[in-house]
Amino acid sequence: MNWYEIWAELWPTLIAIGIILAVVPVVGLYATFVERKLAAAVQDRLGPNRVGPFGLFQAIADGIKIFLKEQIIPSHVHTFIYMLAPCISLMTAMFALAVLPYGPTPVNYFGGLRFIVMPGLDISLLIMFAISSLSAYGIILGGWASNNKYSLYGAIRSCAQFISYEIPMGLSVIGVILVAGSMNIETIVASQGSGDGISGWNLWWQPLALIIFFTSALAETNRLPFDLPECEQELVGGFHTEYGGIKFVLFFLAEYTHVVTVSFLTTLLFFGGWHFPGVPSEVTASYGILALQMLVLLVKVCGVVCFIMLLRWALPRFRFDQLMGLAWKGLIPLAMLNLVFLAVFESLGWHRWPLAVLSVLLFVAAGYWSAWQSQSFVRKASVT
Amino acid sequence: MHGLQAMSYLPILLYLIAVIGFAAVSLILPHLVAPRKPTTIKGMPYESGMDPVGDTRKPLDVKFYLIAILFLVFDIELLFLYPWAVALNNPEGIPAEYRIPVLWVLLVLLATLGLAYIVAVKKGIFEWRRK
Numbered sequence: 001m002n003w004y005e006i007w008a009e010l011w012p013t014l015i016a017i018g019i020i021l022a023v024v025p026v027v028g029l030y031a032t033f034v035e036r037k038l039a040a041a042v043q044d045r046l047g048p049n050r051v052g053p054f055g056l057f058q059a060i061a062d063g064i065k066i067f068l069k070e071q072i073i074p075s076h077v078h079t080f081i082y083m084l085a086p087c088i089s090l091m092t093a094m095f096a097l098a099v100l101p102y103g104p105t106p107v108n109y110f111g112g113l114r115f116i117v118m119p120g121l122d123i124s125l126l127i128m129f130a131i132s133s134l135s136a137y138g139i140i141l142g143g144w145a146s147n148n149k150y151s152l153y154g155a156i157r158s159c160a161q162f163i164s165y166e167i168p169m170g171l172s173v174i175g176v177i178l179v180a181g182s183m184n185i186e187t188i189v190a191s192q193g194s195g196d197g198i199s200g201w202n203l204w205w206q207p208l209a210l211i212i213f214f215t216s217a218l219a220e221t222n223r224l225p226f227d228l229p230e231c232e233q234e235l236v237g238g239f240h241t242e243y244g245g246i247k248f249v250l251f252f253l254a255e256y257t258h259v260v261t262v263s264f265l266t267t268l269l270f271f272g273g274w275h276f277p278g279v280p281s282e283v284t285a286s287y288g289i290l291a292l293q294m295l296v297l298l299v300k301v302c303g304v305v306c307f308i309m310l311l312r313w314a315l316p317r318f319r320f321d322q323l324m325g326l327a328w329k330g331l332i333p334l335a336m337l338n339l340v341f342l343a344v345f346e347s348l349g350w351h352r353w354p355l356a357v358l359s360v361l362l363f364v365a366a367g368y369w370s371a372w373q374s375q376s377f378v379r380k381a382s383v384t
Numbered sequence: 385m386h387g388l389q390a391m392s393y394l395p396i397l398l399y400l401i402a403v404i405g406f407a408a409v410s411l412i413l414p415h416l417v418a419p420r421k422p423t424t425i426k427g428m429p430y431e432s433g434m435d436p437v438g439d440t441r442k443p444l445d446v447k448f449y450l451i452a453i454l455f456l457v458f459d460i461e462l463l464f465l466y467p468w469a470v471a472l473n474n475p476e477g478i479p480a481e482y483r484i485p486v487l488w489v490l491l492v493l494l495a496t497l498g499l500a501y502i503v504a505v506k507k508g509i510f511e512w513r514r515k
Binding site for chain 2: 013071073098126148171180181245328339340
């Protein structure tokens with residue numbers, strides 16, 4: 001491999017990296033803006049509307065203000081780890097984007113053009129899980145180094161929540177891996193393409209896996225209804241009580257990057273990525289078709305992001321024992337039963353459509369069982 | 385060959401360096417620009433306006449430790465399942481005549497996991513509220 005070949009390999013990578021580094025802060029700033037607007041719409045308010053047309057420059061004003069604030073380092077913290085923690089949080093959140101395709105990359109890479117930093121990696125889904133679970137370090141180091149009781153309890157809760165929801169998340173994607181016969185996210189998306197563009201989506205024959213995956217992914221992003229690590233009424237700010245200025249922003253940039261990553265993963269694994277009725281499903285060298293496919297993917301991702309933001313105002317927060325109970329008593333047994341059905345059906349080569357029926361039945365049965373459980377709990381409590 | 389394989393992971397290394405640089409610059413730059421007026425009150429831990437009592441380095445509930453151990457058990461079993469999931473429908477993966485024996489192995493693996501789960505439930509690891 002001579003220098004010319006290395007350079008030919010290098011510049012498309014540098015362009016892809018540049019795109020991500022430019023887009024992530026903008027997306028982070030405007031995600032807060034969209035969230036405030038959506039919250040205002042839900043609560044019948046106007047939301048930010050003073051800075052620029054429709055309040056569009058509010059995000060930029062916030063960014064400048066935070067950049068110029070006094071950066072307080074409290075006297076009781078472990079300074080090095082205290083400074084390192086937001087860095088780790090942001091790094092892991094952004095590093096997971098390396099294996100995330102934001103568009104279909106043709107086989108010849110368009111003479112260099114590509115829509116993913118690391119194309120053709122066979123273990124990209126595994127790397128995604130490995131990296132995103134590292135972000136627990138950012139939170140627990142931040143909580144520990146803050147030397148504040150609220151921070152410490154928030155961090156410990158967050159760590160327990162993280163590792164608990166990691167398991168159902170990993171179990172639920174096994175079905176997706178099975179169909180594609182690969183852990184490469186690009187191959188998984190390609191395997192969901194079909195003639196009409198919609199019947200090949202993994203959603204249709206693994207609805208239960210989608211529900212489990214989305215719930216656990218939501219818990220991993222630390223957002224409502226799973227935001228126990230930072231619930232204001234109990235723990236002030238949780239792990240970021242002692243953080244202000246840019247360090248607080250790095251934590252929140254990491255959180256919004258997580259939301260975007262999770263939305264991308266849900267779309268790519270279950271909602272068919274860039275496949276849609278009327279859009280050509282094969283990856284061609286035509287710029288128009290590529291742009292159309294990217295548009296389809298981005299619209300789907302935006303839909304999932306808005307759904308996550310609206311969910312915040314639709315559901316109350318879990319109590320901590322309910323949160324751990326949902327992971328260990330609800331999602332993990334369900335995911336394992338789903339996996340047993342999956343293994344039997346796939347190994348015997350049976351049709352896949354009964355799996356969809358079975359997973360819906362499992363979901364309904366679990367709902368009835370938990371309702372019966374809570375009723376008997378209420379009965380016992382009322383007797384004593 | 386080894387050199388070539390290592391080369392194909394170059395984008396990830398470059399991206400890692402870029403991300404570390406991005407995080408470091410965006411952390412350090414505001415610290416150089418911003419005004420600094422540290423006072424004693426600003427340096428205190430925020431515990432809802434009360435003066436902090438005692439130290440933070442305290443023992444925690446042993447439940448968190450048990451959850452961490454259980455996580456290891458489940459996560460390692462999960463890692464054994466991934467190669468099976470990749471190989472089952474792959475044309476270069478498991479041959480058709482081995483599918484049923486592999487299914488039995490898998491079911492035994494899941495049964496041991498289920499057994500461990502039942503033991504954990506009976507031990508009351510998932511009960512967070514004291515009766």
